[in-house]
Structures are given as structure tokens and as C-alpha cells.
Amino acid sequence: MKFFVDTADIDAIRELHELGMVDGVTTNPSLIMKSGRDIKEVTKEICELIPGPVSAETVALDAEGMIAEGRELAKIGDNIAIKVPLTWAGLQACKVLTGEGRMVNVTLCFSANQALLAAKAGATFISPFVGRLDDINIDGMDLIAEIRQVYDNYDFSTEILTASIRSANHMKEAALIGADVATAPPNVIKAMANHVLTDKGLDAFMADWAKTGQSII
Ligand code: E4P
Secondary structure (H helix, E strand, O other): OEEEEEOOOHHHHHHHHOOOOOOEEEOOHHHHHHHOOOHHHHHHHHHHHOOOOEEEEOOOOOHHHHHHHHHHHHOOOOOEEEEEEOOHHHHHHHHHHHHOOOEEEEEEEOOHHHHHHHHHOOOOEEEEEHHHHHHOOOOHHHHHHHHHHHHHHHOOOOEEEEEOOOOHHHHHHHHHHOOOEEEEOHHHHHHOOOOHHHHHHHHHHHHHHHHHOOOOO
16 A cells, blocks of 8 residues: 655655655645645645655636646646546546546545546546544445445546545555555554554563663674
8 A cells, every 4th residue: 555645744754755654645725724835835845855646736616727727736746646626527627637647636535426436537546535434423444445346346547545544543444445545644654653562562671671781782
């Protein structure tokens, strides 16, 4: 499973990138707002740091506007994936932009039917939001499993990009289901390294080592 980082925080992206943990980056208007940076400036910096797909989101609500904004965002770097919402206008924009050979990430997906439409419109990525479904007491991971089955039934090449990930457990579940990509905030990716028995075991080793009075260097 590919790891995308869901942030516009350059330092956080760099730290994970140095460990080889970053296959791509996703941003959205809220993350750009949180960064306090200019969208083109910060997205260009990310594109130069990370060779993989960098999603930048359009904000127009009509297809023409999304297409114009998508073309503008694509000028930032060859690795830009234009993000459009899963609306009828977004699907129209997706069809046009992918027809021009650009990567398109169709976002705000909450049903398998929406994912099916995105695949038919040629989406490069579909972004189902698991955390926001969990928030309303619907199991977000069930949606990932449904989309996996639908796409595999018909050999769609659209990649399932599990989004709105809130926990390390979400990462494991996405990987078990066979999502192509998971995008997560940096703290969630780092939390995957944690285990209470690792901490406990390390404490015991340190205590015993201290009793030996030895040093390695
Ligand atoms: C990713 O593309 C989405 O923008 C993001 O994962 C949304 O996450 P949230 O529901 O935690 O805001």
C-alpha cells in the first residue's frame, strides 16, 4: 500500500520523506488554510520535494471553473493530481482533465456508487473518506471493501485512496482490504510505530543492561 501524507506542512512531509515513508501528498482547502501559506507557493515546494503525486484541490463549483483551475494548478508541477469533488460537475471536469493526460483525484466520496461513477469518468484516484463516515456511525472501512470489490469485478484501474484516516488502526484495515493508497496525517503514520509491549520490553532490557555495568562504545 502506498503512503500519502495528508498535510501541507513541509517540515512534517520532509521528516517522513527522509525515512522513505512518502509516496505522495494530499492537500485540501482546509489544510492550505491551516498551513497559512499561499496555495501555489506551498504546493510547488511540496512538488519539488516529493516525486510522487501531489493532490491540489479546485474550489470552483461548476465544471468549467474546475477545469480552468485544474489546468492552472497543473502548471505547478508535473506530479500534480488535480482534486475535484464527487459532484456531477466534478465528474465532468474529471473526464475532461484526464482526457488531457492529467492525474485527477476525485474527492469527498461516501458511497460505492459514487466510486463507480468516478472510475467510469476515468479518475486516477478515488478518495473515500472513512473517518467522516465513522463520525456518523457508519463503518468507513465497509466502504473501502465495497469499492475494492466493485473495482476488482470490472478491472477498473482507478486507485482507491483511503482518506480521512484518523488512526493507525485505519491504516492496518485499509492495507488488509487492499486499498491501493492511504493518506494520513503525519502523526497517524508515526503512531503506527507504537506498541505498548515494545515500550515495556525496551524498559526491561534497559534495566537489565544497566545492571551489567557494560557499555558498547
Ligand atoms: C484527503 O484527501 C482528505 O482531504 C482528508 O483525508 C480529509 O480528512 P479529514 O476528514 O480528517 O478532514
